[in-house]
Amino acid sequence: MKKQVGQTKDVGIQFGIRKTVSISAELVWNFLFSDKGVEIWLGKLKHELEFKKEFETKKGITGFVRVFKPKSHIRLNWKLKDWPNMSTVQLRVIEKQEKTTIAIHQEKLLNAEQRSKMKEYWVKIIKKIDTELKKVKC
Structure with missing residues (x-):
């Protein structure tokens, strides 16, 4: 049986x-956990x-x-309203020199359809975060 993309x-x-x-990681973290960031x-x-x-x-x-x-990070059980399953989401802030990486990881997805839906969802989220962080930086 062929392994699916994202299969663990x-x-x-x-x-x-x-x-x-x-x-800076501090500014990124503070934004992500502000009311607007959350x-x-x-x-x-x-x-x-x-x-x-x-x-x-x-x-x-x-x-x-x-x-x-x-x-550093937050890890939480996470479930959309219409899902039968609970997944796990981790949001991590990683500082390296003068830059910071925001990493979002989701596991325990049921199938390729859920993965595709979440890929679309998180791509939009990361773009919104990036847009807002550019305002914070200015």
């Missing part, structure tokens, strides 16, 4: 995207995002914050 041995299907910007990459929350707590967005994305390492 242990965590189903995955997708990842990265964007490197010429902005709204872009996660959605408008019904309650504040908290470590080891469930969350829900106004658009019905639900999950649980599993790991929160300030100025």
Whole structure:
């Protein structure tokens, strides 16, 4: 049987995207976890995002914050409203010299259709983040 794109041995299907910007990791992190930043990459929350707590967005994305390492990464269970499954999303901020890479990784996707949908979704999100970070930099 041929392996699907994004197929892993242990965590189903995955997708990842990265964007490197010429902005300090501290500024990137602070933006991503500001109200505006969270709204872009996660959605408008019904309650504040908290470590080891469930969350829900106004658009019905639900999950649980599993790991929160300030100025490094967040890892959470993540489920779209109409999905039968829970996936895992990790957002990481990686500083290298004068640049910062924003890495978004999603695993435990059910199939190629979910992967394709999430690829489209995260490409739009990373573009919005990049656009907003350019405003922060100025």
